[in-house]
Amino acid sequence: AQSVTQLDSQVPVFEEAPVELRCNYSSSVSVYLFWYVQYPNQGLQLLLKYLSGSTLVKGINGFEAEFNKSQTSFHLRKPSVHISDTAEYFCAGTGYYGGATNKLIFGTGTLLAVQP
Amino acid sequence: DAGITQSPRHKVTETGTPVTLRCHQTENHRYMYWYRQDPGHGLRLIHYSYGVKDTDKGEVSDGYSVSRSKTEDFLLTLESATSSQTSVYFCAISEFPGELFFGEGSRLTVL
Numbered sequence: 001a002q003s004v005t006q007l008d009s010q011v012p013v014f015e016e017a018p019v020e021l022r023c024n025y026s027s028s029v030s031v032y033l034f035w036y037v038q039y040p041n042q043g044l045q046l047l048l049k050y051l052s053g054s055t056l057v058k059g060i061n062g063f064e065a066e067f068n069k070s071q072t073s074f075h076l077r078k079p080s081v082h083i084s085d086t087a088e089y090f091c092a093g094t095g096y097y098g099g100a101t102n103k104l105i106f107g108t109g110t111l112l113a114v115q116p
Numbered sequence: 117d118a119g120i121t122q123s124p125r126h127k128v129t130e131t132g133t134p135v136t137l138r139c140h141q142t143e144n145h146r147y148m149y150w151y152r153q154d155p156g157h158g159l160r161l162i163h164y165s166y167g168v169k170d171t172d173k174g175e176v177s178d179g180y181s182v183s184r185s186k187t188e189d190f191l192l193t194l195e196s197a198t199s200s201q202t203s204v205y206f207c208a209i210s211e212f213p214g215e216l217f218f219g220e221g222s223r224l225t226v227l
Contacts, residue, residue, distance in 0.1 A: 006158075009156075032213050032214045033214075034214050034215075036216075042220065042221075043206055043208075043218030043219055043220050043221055044159070044206070044208075044216070044218045045217075045218070046215060046216070046217075049214060049215065051213075090158060090159065092214065093214075094213050094214045103161060103164065103174065104149070104161070104210075104214050104216060105161070105175075106151075106158045106159040106160070107158055108156060108157060108158035109158045
């Protein structure tokens with residue numbers, strides 16, 4: 001079965017510092033990978049996606065992620081965070097799972113806590 | 117924002133009672149999903165639909181059923197609610213693989 005693993009449940013960081021949120025996927029997952037963000041009391045929204053092509057993908061709000069096939073990773077980064085980036089971030093992937101590429105499987109989430 | 121609404125947004129019910137959550141979209145997207153979100157588990161797929169009357173099970177489908185008689189509506193039913201089904205339920209829609217648009221969530225408490 002495919003899986004997506006987020007290694008950190010919570011990442012505290014000071015404002016204007018860089019941050020990296022880690023995500024690893026199982027090799028059975030096809031290479032459609034995503035990061036979603038959830039602000040308090042809201043639904044999730046798409047931050048960025050990797051479908052094919054360039055392994056460095058840029059998303060909204062200054063975030064970017066790099067697909068690394070050899071390490072089966074898709075880490076999310078931002079060079080300088082703001083208080084408003086405080087949210088929970090979910091890595092997700094799809095794969096050929098019973099023939100359906102639209103089953104999106106999520107990691108358990110990482111809470112990014114930006115401190116002043 | 118994608119036109120997707122969930123109802124009810126909050127519900128408190130008792131063990132053993134049936135519960136139906138409704139998801140309505142105005143985007144004409146082909147795929148619709150029901151997820152549940154619990155602390156420490158992230159989002160887990162309950163059921164999804166890839167067309168009218170076409171549905172399939174997700175990771176945690178036991179105790180849940182779904183129906184989709186129209187493109188715009190996807191219903192999630194708990195035939196006999198249990199306390200373990202206390203959760204926040206999210207509906208999502210998509211037209212392209214992995215690119216989901218989520219509703220605001222429905223918070224269900226089973227006493």
